[in-house]
Amino acid sequence: xxMAAAESQFHVLAVDDSIIDRKLIERLLKTSSxxxxxxxxxxxxxxxxxxxxxxxxxxxxxxxCICTNHSQEVAVNLVITDYCMPGMTGYDLLKRIKESSxxxxxxxxxxxxxxxxxxxxxxxxxxxxxxxxxxVRLSDLNKLKTHMMKSKCKNxxxxxxxxxxxxxxxxxxxxxPSAETSEFQSPQSQPQLKQQQQQQSQANNSNNNKRxxxxxxxxxxxxxxxxxxxxxVVSN
Amino acid sequence: MDGVILLxxxxxDYSTSLYKEGFLDDQFKQLQQLQDESNxxxxxxxxxxxxxxxxxxxxxxxxxxxxxxxxxKKVDAHVHQLKGSSSSIGAQRVQKVCIAFxxxxxxxxxxxxxxxxxLVKHEYSLVKNKLETMFKLEKQVLAAGGSxxxx
Numbered sequence: 001x002x003m004a005a006a007e008s009q010f011h012v013l014a015v016d017d018s019i020i021d022r023k024l025i026e027r028l029l030k031t032s033s034x035x036x037x038x039x040x041x042x043x044x045x046x047x048x049x050x051x052x053x054x055x056x057x058x059x060x061x062x063x064x065c066i067c068t069n070h071s072q073e074v075a076v077n078l079v080i081t082d083y084c085m086p087g088m089t090g091y092d093l094l095k096r097i098k099e100s101s102x103x104x105x106x107x108x109x110x111x112x113x114x115x116x117x118x119x120x121x122x123x124x125x126x127x128x129x130x131x132x133x134x135x136v137r138l139s140d141l142n143k144l145k146t147h148m149m150k151s152k153c154k155n156x157x158x159x160x161x162x163x164x165x166x167x168x169x170x171x172x173x174x175x176x177p178s179a180e181t182s183e184f185q186s187p188q189s190q191p192q193l194k195q196q197q198q199q200q201s202q203a204n205n206s207n208n209n210k211r212x213x214x215x216x217x218x219x220x221x222x223x224x225x226x227x228x229x230x231x232x233v234v235s236n
Numbered sequence: 237m238d239g240v241i242l243l244x245x246x247x248x249d250y251s252t253s254l255y256k257e258g259f260l261d262d263q264f265k266q267l268q269q270l271q272d273e274s275n276x277x278x279x280x281x282x283x284x285x286x287x288x289x290x291x292x293x294x295x296x297x298x299x300x301x302x303x304x305x306x307x308x309k310k311v312d313a314h315v316h317q318l319k320g321s322s323s324s325i326g327a328q329r330v331q332k333v334c335i336a337f338x339x340x341x342x343x344x345x346x347x348x349x350x351x352x353x354x355l356v357k358h359e360y361s362l363v364k365n366k367l368e369t370m371f372k373l374e375k376q377v378l379a380a381g382g383s384x385x386x387x
Contacts, residue, residue, distance in 0.1 A: 020285050020321045027270045027278060084316070113320045135263050135324045138270070 011036040015046045015081035015093065016111070025080060025111075025136060032141040034078075043081070043088025043096075050076060052100055076106055078148070082134075083112035083119065091123055098127045107148065111136055240382035247373040248385055254370065259363050264326030268386065283367055286325050290360055293318045297353055301346065311349060312341040318356070329359045 012034045014025045022039040029037045040046050079097065083090040090110050097103045107129040112119065120131045130147065132140050254260045271278040293314050300310050319334035333356040340348030374384055 018289075018317065018321055018324070020282060020289060020324050023282055023285060024267075024270075024324055027275065031270055086313075113316075113323060134320065135266070135326075137266055 009036075010034050010077040011038070011075060012078045012080060013046060013049060013076045014039045015041075015043060015079065015085070015090065017041050017082065017085045021082065021111075021134070028136060028138055028141050029080075031138060032145060038076075043085060043090070043093035046079065046081065046093055047088075047096060050079075050097070050103055050106075052096065052103060078107050078109070080109040080111065083110050083123070084114070091119075091126065094123060094126050094128055109144065240377065240380045243373070243377045243380055244382050244385055247370070247377055250370055250373055254366055258328050258332075259366050261326045261328040263323065267325060280371060282325060283371075286321055286327070287364060289321055290318060290330075294353075294357055294360065297356075301349055301353060306344075306346050306349070308341050308344050308349075312338055315341060327360075327363045330356060330363055333359050 012029050014022060014029065014037060016022045016025060016039070019041075022041065026037050026039050038049060040049055079093075081090040081093050088096075090112070094108050094110065097106060097108055104127075108127065109130045109132060110123045110128045111132045111134050113134040115133055123131055130144055267279050267282060297311060297314050297318075300307060300314065315334050315337045319331055319338065322328075322330035322334060333352060337349065337352035337356060340352055377384060
């Protein structure tokens, strides 16, 4: 597939406080042909990596402020984050990203070991691309790839796109993606769930912020947290 | 009889028993599928991370539960982590005890938590032994010139 080649240029930022899960997600991403993968162990480190340091990041006064003198050195194309993390949760991180003018177009996927429908719909409503239940499987990432490819195709045809100042997938990466993973240190199918989310997300679509509304007309299943085998074919 | 075939059979039988007895679940197979020539030690690496992390958590749990006043939020946080990591590698029996453990945390039941701690320590050491034995068998197969049969 031609798009698959473009996908492999993606730089993915994976956020998880568990070292086991970081290793797992890194391997899953690599196996899914995402060549450039960076893993960090906290939301604040993720924001740091994304070049977005805020005043409320320094809960720990002893932590050195690694202020970037560059605004966003690395172009990140996808953020995949755990929900339950000490300090900044995955939801907090999602919010920060979506509230940032420079980062809000970066797709964010949330992972959680707990199946809490209200949590899931909250994340989707805040603009999460997908919500995966842990343990994440290769099939989840494969479906994500297909989903991202679909939205990439569709976004290119949307006139509203002209309003968006930056589109990360089109920006040239200032750092070339290496084939290695960098550990940034400054430091199942579940048919019941899917049905539930489908109903919730479709109900949520009409209440969403501009970004989701833009995509609403084209891809109603965009907000579905987990795909099963009934992915609709792109038809434009 | 061919030594390699015998060793392979031993490995397969052992591995099968681990699934049958609930020590491992399908997630472990998912891990194995992520291993290939470019990452030949992936499973061992993840499992050893799990061992280190679990031992750290079990120590923390012992400390926290033996305080005068038990901080159940802290206990729960540790158990949540252990539940997550055991789930990620497919250590099913450890994960199951963690679920019960969290219920006792919610009830702020110190006795129940202490019992679960003993139980989870026991299950952890069992699965650790089993996995180490399985890795040894795998090594033997490879040393004899065989390949690891996949389920």
